[in-house]
Amino acid sequence: MNWLRKDEWPWWQAGLLLGLLSMATFYTADYYLSTSTTFSRVAGMLLGLVAPEHVAANAYWQKVKPLVDWQFMLVIGIPIGAYLAARLSQGIVHFSAQLPDLWVSRFGASRGQRWAVGTLGGILVGFGARLADGCTSGHALSGGLQLAVSSWLFLAAMMLSGVVTAALVFRRV
Amino acid sequence: MGPLEITGSVRLVLGLVTGILFGFILQKAQVTKYEKIVGFFRLTDLTVLKVLLAGILSGMVGVYALHNLGLVNLHIKPTIIGANVLGGLIFGVGMLLLGFCPGTCAAAFGEGRLDGLFRGVVGILIGAGLYSEVYPFIQDNFLKLGDYGKLTIPALLQVNAWSVIIALVVVMGGFLVWLDRTGHRRSTEEFAGRKHPGGHTVVPR
Numbered sequence: 001m002n003w004l005r006k007d008e009w010p011w012w013q014a015g016l017l018l019g020l021l022s023m024a025t026f027y028t029a030d031y032y033l034s035t036s037t038t039f040s041r042v043a044g045m046l047l048g049l050v051a052p053e054h055v056a057a058n059a060y061w062q063k064v065k066p067l068v069d070w071q072f073m074l075v076i077g078i079p080i081g082a083y084l085a086a087r088l089s090q091g092i093v094h095f096s097a098q099l100p101d102l103w104v105s106r107f108g109a110s111r112g113q114r115w116a117v118g119t120l121g122g123i124l125v126g127f128g129a130r131l132a133d134g135c136t137s138g139h140a141l142s143g144g145l146q147l148a149v150s151s152w153l154f155l156a157a158m159m160l161s162g163v164v165t166a167a168l169v170f171r172r173v
Numbered sequence: 174m175g176p177l178e179i180t181g182s183v184r185l186v187l188g189l190v191t192g193i194l195f196g197f198i199l200q201k202a203q204v205t206k207y208e209k210i211v212g213f214f215r216l217t218d219l220t221v222l223k224v225l226l227a228g229i230l231s232g233m234v235g236v237y238a239l240h241n242l243g244l245v246n247l248h249i250k251p252t253i254i255g256a257n258v259l260g261g262l263i264f265g266v267g268m269l270l271l272g273f274c275p276g277t278c279a280a281a282f283g284e285g286r287l288d289g290l291f292r293g294v295v296g297i298l299i300g301a302g303l304y305s306e307v308y309p310f311i312q313d314n315f316l317k318l319g320d321y322g323k324l325t326i327p328a329l330l331q332v333n334a335w336s337v338i339i340a341l342v343v344v345m346g347g348f349l350v351w352l353d354r355t356g357h358r359r360s361t362e363e364f365a366g367r368k369h370p371g372g373h374t375v376v377p378r
Binding site: 075139147 | 176184187189199202206216223224228231232233235236244248254257263266271273276280283285286289294296299306309321325326337
């Protein structure tokens with residue numbers, strides 16, 4: 001079981017396991033690895049706390065209902081699995097809201113700036129995933145492996161804009 | 174034949190177990206770090222790309238094999254060129270700025286990195302909520318722009334799925350092996366060099 005205690009698995013082992021997990025997911029759940037729809041459901045649940053009629057009348061939340069489903073539980077499971085994986089290799093998992101080293105070396109230690117840019121990035125991630133109908137897991141991985149044209153378009157577009165933005169943002173580093 | 178039909182609370186437990194395995198793999202692949210995601214877009218550390226492409230390749234062989242055996246259904250997302258491309262462009266900018274995507278953000282939280290959770294989840298929820306609000310408008314515009322339905326690459330090229338799978342395995346598999354040999358891991362080493370012996374990062378002024 002030393003393999004489970006390793007800090008990092010080689011990319012091909014992790015990739016192979018993602019493929020096997022995808023196969024198991026199609027067979028057991030008649031669905032695919034995906035996460036971002038859950039964020040729509042949670043947004044609907046939270047907004048429903050203050051404006052239930054508004055959420056009930058919304059065309060998108062009628063399609064993607066604010067309820068707990070298979071994928072919702074999958075999203076809950078992800079941090080549990082990551083915790084177990086980190087625990088097995090590190091012994092103890094230290095929770096910290098420390099800014100990433102790369103961020104600090106490029107933008108400095110201002111938490112306000114990280115909040116502003118991170119929240120803006122999150123808004124774009126949330127909106128873009130809904131518009132494209134999937135994210136890195138539902139579109140790029142699961143759609144890509146099904147040879148869906150939509151998913152390969154998404155992957156190409158996301159890589160293009162990410163690479164261009166990275167070139168602009170990290171120009172001076 | 175066909176996939177299992179698991180319903181009710183057992184299905185919820187199945188989702189949880191699937192998520193635990195997914196999160197475990199993401200953490201062990203080390204794609205749960207801001208530096209790895211940003212390194213992917215800066216083309217300085219291609220771990221994310223390698224794991225993703227290897228997952229796509231092994232998954233496509235496995236899932237199409239199961240599909241040929243009649244054990245699984247495919248779930249193809251509709252090709253709507255306007256929405257897929259514009260959504261992808263917006264997503265890429267956001268993923269670079271945040272340094273996480275929804276799945277890796279959740280996994281990073283589990284391994285103790287709260288940066289993405291604090292700065293990302295609120296934004297993702299706002300973005301997803303915002304989409305619901307503008308959905309009626311988008312439905313009449315972007316969601317009709319180049320709508321080709323549930324289109325796959327083999328259907329588009331009018332060839333057998335396995336021709337495409339074999340071609341991709343050869344070309345992308347070769348690309349991955351080449352990437353692995355040239356070793357794109359610059360950013361990790363770059364950052365090891367920037368640290369004080371105590372492990373604190375130098376903040377440039």
